[in-house]
Amino acid sequence: MEKETDLAVLTQIYQIIEERSKTQPEGSYVCALLNDKKGINKILEKVGEEATETILAVKDGKRDEIIYETSDLLFHLMVMLFECDITPEDIAAELYRRHK
Numbered sequence: 730m731e732k733e734t735d736l737a738v739l740t741q742i743y744q745i746i747e748e749r750s751k752t753q754p755e756g757s758y759v760c761a762l763l764n765d766k767k768g769i770n771k772i773l774e775k776v777g778e779e780a781t782e783t784i785l786a787v788k789d790g791k792r793d794e795i796i797y798e799t800s801d802l803l804f805h806l807m808v809m810l811f812e813c814d815i816t817p818e819d820i821a822a823e824l825y826r827r828h829k
């Protein structure tokens with residue numbers, strides 16, 4: 730069991746995204762993104778928006794906002810990767826390849 734500060738939470742979020750895509754529960758934000766009529770463009774818009782908000786939070790030097798906006802960005806990146814059929818493990822493998 731990982732600690733509540735472990736970034737393995739990204740894998741858990743990705744698994745929830747997979748589950749939402751399969752079960753399509755009502756009121757799901759993930760499903761709203763995946764089913765948007767703009768397709769992948771809706772998700773890319775959100776990634777762009779959250780990246781901009783993260784940059785602005787850094788410029789403002791507000792630690793809490795940087796954490797909040799970066800979390801929004803990472804979540805939307807997970808949805809983007811899901812749509813590209815790329816898993817967090819694929820990203821981890823690339824990061825480890827560079828790291829070692």
Ligand SMILES: N=c1c2ncn([C@@H]3O[C@H](COP(=O)(O)OP(=O)(O)OP(=O)(O)O)[C@@H](O)[C@H]3O)c2ncn1[C@@H]1O[C@H](COP(=O)(O)O)[C@@H](O)[C@H]1O
Pocket residue numbers: 742745749756757758759760800801804
């Ligand atoms: N981590 C997140 C998460 N982070 C951010 N968000 C949503 O992302 C949106 C952020 O976009 P904005 O700040 O622009 O808010 P907004 O104006 O409401 O968004 P838009 O109308 O512009 O699309 C908000 O609606 C947040 O609720 C998230 N929604 C879901 N998750 C995870 O996904 C799981 C599944 O969620 P559902 O699909 O809703 O069940 C949840 O259990 C969480 O683990």
